[in-house]
Amino acid sequence: EDQVTQSPEALRLQEGESSSLNCSYTVSGLRGLFWYRQDPGKGPEFLFTLYSAGEEKEKERLKATLTKKESFLHITAPKPEDSATYLCAVRRVQGAQKLVFGQGTRLTINP
């Protein structure tokens, strides 16, 4: 069964303090790994899709990387507006095309 585990569950940083969020996955044939951002009271907002090990994508202060077993979301010099829950999800090659989500990392950036 596909599994996605995110760590840490919660992370509190000072403004400007860089860090990384981890997403470990077990899936039979990875079709894609997805990162979403979710603000309180809102639906998830798409950030990145990664398809193969070694791939990297960047958007503003965020950079996502992928290996064969995990993905990292690196946050460089974060600002308070980066505070949100970050969700990771995987989709497999065969069978059901559904996204399987991790439980998320709740990130708080203090000014």
Add this chain to the structure above:
Amino acid sequence: EAGVAQSPRYKIIEKRQSVAFWCNPISGHATLYWYQQILGQGPKLLIQFQNNGVVDDSQLPKDRFSAERLKGVDSTLKIQPAKLEDSAVYLCASSLDAGSFYEQYFGPGTRLTVT
């Protein structure tokens, strides 16, 4: 471009009552999804439609949950009768088509509280 619309935004009901949620996807999107998100967890897919047809409903509790997509556009999700463990946010999402190359766009969700 208008996003995914959902209503109501909040609903409080007693156990054993019924409730319905409505979703209007982004115009032109063939694929529609309903997710359940329990507090502190990631979303879990309940059902996926491709146009009018059901693609995946393997995690839908069919004894109490039902969903339909009218004319391949709007969709409703119904719970009858509700249980306490159904308290969650119900998210609707849509994508241009199925497959990993198509981003899923989520609506704001409906927060259901069952007392």
